[in-house]
Amino acid sequence: MGLRSIRIGRLAGVPIGVQPLWLAIVALITWSLGAAYYPDQVPGIAPAAAYGLGLLSALLLFASILLHELGHAVVARRNGVEIEEIDLWLLGGVARMAGYPKTAGAELRFAIAGPAVTLVIAAAFGAVDLALPGSAPASLKAVVEYQAFVNLAILAFNLLPAFPLDGGRVARALIWARTGDISRATGIAATIGRGFGYGMIALGLLGAAGGAFGGIWFAVVGFFVIVAARAEEGGLRLRVALSGREAGRLMSFPAVTIPAGASVAQAVDEYFIRYRYSAFPVTEGTRPLGLVNLAAVERVAADRRARTPVGDIAIHHPSLLIDEHLDVADLLERPAFQEIGRAIVLTASGKVGIISITDVQQVMRALDLAGAA
Ligand SMILES: [Zn+2]
Numbered sequence: 390m391g392l393r394s395i396r397i398g399r400l401a402g403v404p405i406g407v408q409p410l411w412l413a414i415v416a417l418i419t420w421s422l423g424a425a426y427y428p429d430q431v432p433g434i435a436p437a438a439a440y441g442l443g444l445l446s447a448l449l450l451f452a453s454i455l456l457h458e459l460g461h462a463v464v465a466r467r468n469g470v471e472i473e474e475i476d477l478w479l480l481g482g483v484a485r486m487a488g489y490p491k492t493a494g495a496e497l498r499f500a501i502a503g504p505a506v507t508l509v510i511a512a513a514f515g516a517v518d519l520a521l522p523g524s525a526p527a528s529l530k531a532v533v534e535y536q537a538f539v540n541l542a543i544l545a546f547n548l549l550p551a552f553p554l555d556g557g558r559v560a561r562a563l564i565w566a567r568t569g570d571i572s573r574a575t576g577i578a579a580t581i582g583r584g585f586g587y588g589m590i591a592l593g594l595l596g597a598a599g600g601a602f603g604g605i606w607f608a609v610v611g612f613f614v615i616v617a618a619r620a621e622e623g624g625l626r627l628r629v630a631l632s633g634r635e636a637g638r639l640m641s642f643p644a645v646t647i648p649a650g651a652s653v654a655q656a657v658d659e660y661f662i663r664y665r666y667s668a669f670p671v672t673e674g675t676r677p678l679g680l681v682n683l684a685a686v687e688r689v690a691a692d693r694r695a696r697t698p699v700g701d702i703a704i705h706h707p708s709l710l711i712d713e714h715l716d717v718a719d720l721l722e723r724p725a726f727q728e729i730g731r732a733i734v735l736t737a738s739g740k741v742g743i744i745s746i747t748d749v750q751q752v753m754r755a756l757d758l759a760g761a762a
Contacts, residue, residue, distance in 0.1 A: 401462070403474070415448070419446075422447070423443035426531070430531035434528065453507065453540055465490070493565040494562075494566070496558060496565065510536075575621065583615050586615035590607075593608030632716055637736065642734070642736070649700025649703070650699075654694040667683055668731040668743070668745075678700055679706070679733075680733060681704070706729070711733065711744075713737065730746040731745050
């Protein structure tokens, strides 16, 4: 969503990030529950207690959304798609996948996993609410009822068939299963998603004009749905154009490599200046260790460059060491590749090549030209 999220930790091995805006949402929920909901539900409650319960409710909501996204992540992983990060944003979360589900069935399972978790949470709070004796404190009842309600709202919202919301993904999986064509299914689902997006904006603005301030939120989400549907369509078009193209056919080979024992100063003089590449694989014997680029060199203080072995500053990232048969479309989706812009290609014979994001972008431009002609 443009804004960089803040890492807050890992759960089940998946990094969890929070958009800065989410903190504002937590404050907004705390404030609205503390100022209105709890005083209404619990007559005579002290303001501090009302705001305290408001904050508790916002954090429980946060946990519910996290569990929803973990549901997606666990199923994605079981279907062979890694989750790079779970990102909590405006109204929910996004489980950012490295890659796409490979079949309609996998997409369907992935899409319904989150709503299934949310349904269980809503049902659990609902059951607790029913089981609470009449003598239970009103504040406890209010906390439980709010969670049941808000999880039902998350469930309903996520099941809107507005791609890329979960309901839209379900729709795409069903169309995909029926037509066997993911591009067409994505096109149809994205069109429906855009329609919903415009509808949400119109309804939201009308509501806001009529005094329902929450309508603004609805309109913002509608806008998000439109933007995300477009991005998803574009990403897929690219993927279809690139798929079947292997890294081994786009790499520069053999790559000029720097031995891990060379000093950073040597690397600058004998490699960066001489060859004018912006990154090199670093090798230990014939085995590639990682990549060194100018940014990594710049991080070493000038007076230490003669003493620091280049192996010490190499970027070791497992997703940047790839097999020559890896699909370029898969490589392009790896965040590490998007960030560093280079990956080491290992051939079947154990030799080393290098592939850059510019190589891939040039092929994309050429494919575009070929498509236009
Ligand atoms: Zn979801």
